[in-house]
Amino acid sequence: MGGASSRDQSAEASNTSLFSEDELKNLKSNFESGGVEKVTPLIQKKVNDLDNIELNIAVTGEAGTGKSSFINAMRGLQSEDKGAAKVDNKETTVEPTEYKHPSLPNVILWDLPGIGTVKFPANKYLKEMKFKKYDFFIIISHPRFTENDVKLAQEIKRLGKKFYFVRPKIDTDLDAVKRERREFKEEEELENIRSYCITSLQEAGISSPQVFLISKFDLHLYDFDRLSKVLEDDLPSLKRSVYILALPNLTLEIVEKKKKELKKRVWMLASLSGVLGAVPVPGVSLGCDIGILIGGIVHFRKCLGLDDASLRRLAKKAGKPVEELKAVVKGPMVGEITPDIINRLAWGATAVVVSGFELVLDHVPVVGSIFGAGSSFLMTYKLLSGALDDLTENARRVVKAAFGTDENDPK
Structure with a gap:
């Protein structure tokens, strides 16, 4: 029994x-x-909720850090594909730009203008980006997290939203280190980079920062699986389901x-x-x-x-x-x-x-x-x-x- x-x-x-x-x-x-007749509307409403719920993901950070590449990778696209975010080392985003998932259009990734540019200095940026509409924030930075990233995180926290620090292009960084050193241990180098990022953010006033090292070319490598699991744990059940179904089949x-x-x-x-x-x-x-x-x-x-x-x-x-x-x-x-x-x-x-x-x-x-x-x-x-x-x-x-x-x- x-x-x-x-x-x-x-x-x-x-x-x-x-x-x-x-x-x-x-x-x-x-x-x-x-009886059955009274239960049916409740189940129909839940099915409708699943079909209509939106997941809004904000991707932000300074210009040229890899925001567009991350947005494309999350949607299973490459830069030359139709509907892909434009990849450029210069700031090309002048206002929050939405990129819908190609199969599940209720999942929207938002490319926010880079913080700290002439057009969007930090103080103005924090007021104009309408942070409340987003479910969570991915703060992209490379090669290091900056003072503007910290200000951004503190404002997001004040609003009661979740944020996650992502350092992209980690495969490029590892290749550069490998060429410079005779002895190279990938896991050890990854841990050194991760620890450096966490320590820098803590010293800048962010307690218990969550930092994820992501590949520019192969999204499933390094910390992407760990990032995905954290997001699944943090999202409410309906949005968690939508997030999982929107993942590329890697x-x-x-x-x-x-x-x-x-x-x-x-x-x-x-x-x-x-x-x-x-x-x-x-x-x-x-x-x-x-x-x-x-x-x-x-x-x-x-x-x-x-x-x-x-x-x-x-x-x-x-x-x-x-x-x-x-x-x-x-x-x-x-x-x-x-x-x-x-x-x-x-x-x-x-x-x-x-x-x-x-x-x-x-x-x-x-x-x-x-x-x-x-x-x-x-x-x-x-x-x-x-x-x-x-x-x-x-x-x-x-x-x-x-x-x-x-x-x-x-x-």
Whole structure:
């Protein structure tokens, strides 16, 4: 009994973490007082919230430090790509400029004008940048953090916002050191640079500064994974989910994180399919909403970087022909999703949909117990779960084909 209870609690936390504790209590009480009809609007609102929530990331610092390169890398773009931020050693930004994520336009990176220029001296800058609109700040500096960076951090802190210091171009710095010294230990040199940055910021009045060393060319190297984990921990749950889904597919670990986030949507979409005027799939006695199924699969595919535009960007980043990445993508989930494809998938699922009842309850003990009796819920849950598994496996193969490594393989 104890083991089963622990398993259920773990599954519940995994699948319902987009809901607060109060929201989960509200779901239960509404079901008890009004049944499925009273719960459905609450789940629909949560799905809408996920689709519409914005994440605004401010990237700031002095001119020529690598802000534009960082913004492009976070969006999986290179400087010559359409929509990329212009890379220049001179200050080219004269006002806050938004750069939307190419696949998830609600994720916006803002290139703020460099602090400390003639046009934007520090005091004027702090007043005019409208800091309150941003969720967090990345302060870019190279080769060292300056007095203006410290003033900027102190103002951000005063406003109650999070900020993180990033020193980019670390690979270029390491190459320069390597050429100068006969004996070179990369980890030791990285720690020396990191310690120097932290000490300098502490001496300037920043307590417990968080400093991350980032590559200009390979975002996933050095401290990027550590920066990403810190951001995930600091962001509220809905924005954390959006941030993870917007990450470029640079490692297998990122793919696995995305799957975990998308899995949280499966039971919500299945719940809606079970009660919102289910449209029967031709030839199948069990009903499910085709629009919800198709929309869910297309969204999963986009977040996992399997749409054509994402594959082209990744191929360019990896220096591989896009045909080489497309060659490892297999199965019906990567083509056009039509009612006919859903019909064929549903035929394969009908034999296991009844036996899947316990599986559903194991994975979603709170809401599964509410909707589990409905065949539409079970059918949609089964189809979406299978589609997500299939797409995740394709995304893993693409990352391996792009970068030729099993590093960070969670399997």
